[in-house]
Amino acid sequence: MTRTGVLIETGEGKIKETNFGVLTAARGKGGDNEVYALLIDGDAEALKAELCKFGVQKVIAVSLASGDLAASPEAQAGAIAAAAKEYDLKAVMGLASTIGRDLFARMAASLDLPLISDCISVDIDEKSGVKSHFSGKTFATVKVDADLMLCTVRPNAIEAVEAPVDGEVLSFSATVADGAGVKIIERKKGDGGKIDLTEAPVILTGGRAIKSAENFTMLEECAALLGAAVGASRAAVDAGYAPHAMQVGQTGKTVGPKLYLACGVSGAVQHFAGMKTSKVIVGINTDKDAPIFAKSDYGIIGDIFEVIPALTEALK
Amino acid sequence: MKIFVCIKHVPDTAANIKLVGDNGFEDSECKFIVNPYDEYGLEEAVSLVEKEGGEVVVVTVGKGAATATLRSAMAMGAARAIHVQTQGQFLDSTLTAKALKAAMDQDGAADLIFTGKGSVDTEGAQTQYRLAAAMGLPVVNEVSRLTIDGQKATMEKEIGGGEREVLEMPLPGIIGATKGLNEPRYPKFPDIMKAKKKKIQEMAIGDLGIDENAGASQLVKLEAVPERSGAKMLEGSVQEQVAQLIKVLREDEKII
Numbered sequence: 001m002t003r004t005g006v007l008i009e010t011g012e013g014k015i016k017e018t019n020f021g022v023l024t025a026a027r028g029k030g031g032d033n034e035v036y037a038l039l040i041d042g043d044a045e046a047l048k049a050e051l052c053k054f055g056v057q058k059v060i061a062v063s064l065a066s067g068d069l070a071a072s073p074e075a076q077a078g079a080i081a082a083a084a085k086e087y088d089l090k091a092v093m094g095l096a097s098t099i100g101r102d103l104f105a106r107m108a109a110s111l112d113l114p115l116i117s118d119c120i121s122v123d124i125d126e127k128s129g130v131k132s133h134f135s136g137k138t139f140a141t142v143k144v145d146a147d148l149m150l151c152t153v154r155p156n157a158i159e160a161v162e163a164p165v166d167g168e169v170l171s172f173s174a175t176v177a178d179g180a181g182v183k184i185i186e187r188k189k190g191d192g193g194k195i196d197l198t199e200a201p202v203i204l205t206g207g208r209a210i211k212s213a214e215n216f217t218m219l220e221e222c223a224a225l226l227g228a229a230v231g232a233s234r235a236a237v238d239a240g241y242a243p244h245a246m247q248v249g250q251t252g253k254t255v256g257p258k259l260y261l262a263c264g265v266s267g268a269v270q271h272f273a274g275m276k277t278s279k280v281i282v283g284i285n286t287d288k289d290a291p292i293f294a295k296s297d298y299g300i301i302g303d304i305f306e307v308i309p310a311l312t313e314a315l316k
Numbered sequence: 317m318k319i320f321v322c323i324k325h326v327p328d329t330a331a332n333i334k335l336v337g338d339n340g341f342e343d344s345e346c347k348f349i350v351n352p353y354d355e356y357g358l359e360e361a362v363s364l365v366e367k368e369g370g371e372v373v374v375v376t377v378g379k380g381a382a383t384a385t386l387r388s389a390m391a392m393g394a395a396r397a398i399h400v401q402t403q404g405q406f407l408d409s410t411l412t413a414k415a416l417k418a419a420m421d422q423d424g425a426a427d428l429i430f431t432g433k434g435s436v437d438t439e440g441a442q443t444q445y446r447l448a449a450a451m452g453l454p455v456v457n458e459v460s461r462l463t464i465d466g467q468k469a470t471m472e473k474e475i476g477g478g479e480r481e482v483l484e485m486p487l488p489g490i491i492g493a494t495k496g497l498n499e500p501r502y503p504k505f506p507d508i509m510k511a512k513k514k515k516i517q518e519m520a521i522g523d524l525g526i527d528e529n530a531g532a533s534q535l536v537k538l539e540a541v542p543e544r545s546g547a548k549m550l551e552g553s554v555q556e557q558v559a560q561l562i563k564v565l566r567e568d569e570k571i572i
């Protein structure tokens with residue numbers, strides 16, 4: 001049994017779905033680890049029930065003795081590190097999201113401890129994790145020698161399994177030394193309501209075949225029914241059909257959803273570099289010889305302008 | 317203005333990685349490049365110096381063969397290079413950061429340090445944070461927009477779902493660059509020729525008092541990601557194929 005902490009990320013006051021896979025991993029192979037959820041924002045009492053469903057025994061509402069936690073990534077990392085010490089945690093894990101990647105790297109650097117980032121599986125007993133090396137071409141098993149194991153987990157990589165327990169909320173006020181001075185001064189909202197590509201359980205990606213920015217609404221309509229995010233290939237981004245933030249691949253986002261639908265994407269290596277670890281890949285392409293089919297799980301030879309509307313209709 | 321840019325010598329992302337033994341790969345068989353994200357940092361540094369004067373120094377910790385990668389970086393506009401030489405390709409990021417710091421300390425302080433957001437071989441995205449902690453400097457990673465105003469940097473990073481975060485830090489500081497910051501230039505022939513004459517200062521990592529095998533993390537196994545053996549092609553009319561797809565995703569794969 002190992003006492004393990006999980007940094008919980010919230011969005012608009014709710015727990016992000018992707019946390020539940022991390023909580024599942026935190027329970028360990030035997031499922032008997034004592035799991036502490038660390039919250040640096042959100043209402044701990046309100047979120048407790050959902051966390052306990054996934055085996056959380058203690059919900060720690062982390063705050064700062066003085067200073068503004070929300071505006072300082074250094075203070076956030078310092079506060080989590082302080083909580084790990086206070087509760088004698090032997091492992092702390094979180095999501096390999098933009099926020100998680102940043103906070104765990106800060107924490108690892110300030111504590112001078114190793115960090116296994118973006119794991120697709122974790123073995124807390126062995127203090128090891130499996131992660132991608134060489135843009136999804138190889139899996140590396142990395143083992144650390146440290147009293148406190150730190151790792152981040154790729155969103156959707158580990159399946160969430162419930163294990164309800166009774167839990168309680170504890171408050172922890174951290175005293176953190178002044179950092180070197182990074183301040184968050186503003187959060188600019190995006191188009192609103194969009195699901196983060198790197199955390200989406202399902203992704204529909206439009207390639208060059210989509211032909212225009214307007215045609216992306218066809219994918220968005222279908223995505224809405226699947227709870228999916230919409231991505232784009234580099235060819236679609238370069239042609240101006242989609243913003244760069246939507247690009248999947250070597251120079252775009254690395255994603256690992258449960259389902260990846262490549263719509264009019266040829267399947268170049270640089271595209272695969274960003275989505276190879278998806279659980280199920282479906283290719284939709286007019287060309288039966290398109291490389292995408294060689295590396296997908298399911299294929300539909302067809303015109304996306306017929307297949308996608310038909311899929312949308314069928315899902316309704 | 318003096319700017320250090322940390323660049324890593326990495327296999328081309330399109331290269332085939334031939335695995336050797338439990339945790340190695342045949343590096344003589346693949347092409348190496350400047351880590352793509354580091355190029356954004358390098359481009360930013362070179363254009364800052366073009367505007368305001370000063371010097372860009374690239375620093376790498378890597379095997380002997382990294383010389384070629386340093387030449388590519390100098391062809392993009394760096395004035396000179398520092399090469400901390402190692403025996404192996406995989407170095408614990410704590411040790412890399414120590415070596416980078418030691419090399420920079422010897423060279424003298426800079427106004428700004430760029431890195432990439434992460435390296436495409438080991439995908440750690442942490443060396444810049446360790447360097448920052450060791451040097452007592454602030455760091456912001458995944459920067460895709462940057463304004464420098466005297467002793468202050470204002471940066472933007474994407475935080476998902478189309479949201480952007482605006483951050484500020486005092487300088488000197490460390491900036492982890494990513495796509496969006498700029499378009500790295502393609503060196504022209506004269507730049508490549510000029511780069512051949514630029515200075516590379518070499519030192520062995522051991523001479524900086526660092527044992528490259530003493531890291532707290534260890535790569536125990538490297539294995540190929542299993543390739544899919546080809547798609548199961550769905551058949552019938554568009555409607556039939558779509559119906560089959562929904563059925564397998566619901567019943568067999570249980571993902572929708």
Ligand SMILES: Cc1cc2nc3c(=O)[nH]c(=O)nc-3n(C[C@H](O)[C@H](O)[C@H](O)COP(=O)(O)OP(=O)(O)OC[C@H]3O[C@@H](n4cnc5c(N)ncnc54)[C@H](O)[C@@H]3O)c2cc1C
Nearest residue numbers: 207208209233234235249250251252264265266270286304
């Ligand atoms: C250094 C470098 C980095 C790169 N980084 C990335 C990256 O991050 N992401 C990325 O995606 N690419 C990247 N690329 C580019 C990559 O090599 C490919 O050029 C790109 O992925 C192609 O995009 P595509 O599949 O949309 O377009 P294409 O290759 O043009 O493929 C379009 C496909 O659509 C099919 N098609 C056409 N009409 C229809 C229709 N009506 N219905 C169905 N199918 C149709 C065609 O048969 C074809 O297979 C990179 C390249 C380099 C050199």
Ligand SMILES: Nc1ncnc2c1ncn2[C@@H]1O[C@H](COP(=O)(O)O)[C@@H](O)[C@H]1O
Nearest residue numbers: 322323377431432434435440441442443
């Ligand atoms: N061996 C190295 N030599 C020089 N810079 C490095 C080295 N390793 C990492 N870096 C820098 O640190 C960043 C993050 O690397 P990593 O932590 O390996 O993902 C890279 O983008 C580089 O800028």
